[in-house]
Amino acid sequence: MPDRNVKARRMVADQLAPRGITDTHVLRAMESVPREEFVAPGQREDAYADHPLPIGAGQTISQPYIVAMMLQAAEIAPSDRVLEIGAGSGYAAAVASRIAASVCAVERIGELARAATGVLTRLGYDNVEIRHDDGTRGWPDGGSFDAILVAAAGPDIPAPLLAQLAPGGRLVMPVGPIGAPQRLVRIRRTAQGDQREDMGAVVFVPLIGAAGYADDDAPPR
Ligand code: SAH
Secondary structure: OOHHHHHHHHHHHHHHHHHOOOOHHHHHHHHHOOHHHOOOHHHHHHOOOOOOEEEEOOEEEOOHHHHHHHHHHOOOOOOOEEEEEOOOOOHHHHHHHOOOOEEEEEEOOHHHHHHHHHHHHHHOOOOEEEEEOOHHHOOOOOOOEEEEEEOOEEOOOOHHHHHOEEEEEEEEEEEOOOOOOEEEEEEEEEOOEEEEEEEEEEOOOEOEOOOOEOHHHOOOO
């Protein structure tokens, strides 16, 4: 069995299952996506390690557990249309694309958006589209989404993202100050209105954009 499969299976068994990741779609998708393709060349050995890794431009690929936890919180079903804000390396979008019907992902740093598109094309993941833009505006011409994941922390949930959430949809996003623990928030759109849940403390890089933090608020990199 190739080394990659062993590492991916160990990641699922040691980092995900014991911490409460039970959604079999998420566990299978996390095992199937080659995480080493999304990290910097010098980091491939460490690709499955239990921590975030640098991906260039001062950004990081999230720790595997955080990716799995957010995907599980978003309750993604095979027929879902998913929107991710903060595509970074494209890894979380790739994992989501193994569960959902399609994934649209937005990244504000052009060099990351281009690299992510390159990897996804090379792997043949053709139900994912990455756009270079300010994701606090969402994906304006894309209709509504069953699940929206935001991989960067903002001062509040951007109104355009709420406007693009489908009935029954789930939005998962870290909300809080830059560089300090933030709260992971889940919004569930029900017939009775939007329900907001606090899913615990997290630390994410800042969401920078029209409905996020200003560029100057971000820590130097
Ligand atoms: N999901 C990524 C992790 C990305 S880290 C992965 O799997 O690799 C968060 C990303 O959010 C960074 O790449 C950062 O550039 C991006 N980001 C921050 N503000 C943004 C915005 N307004 N729109 C789109 N992307 C944004």
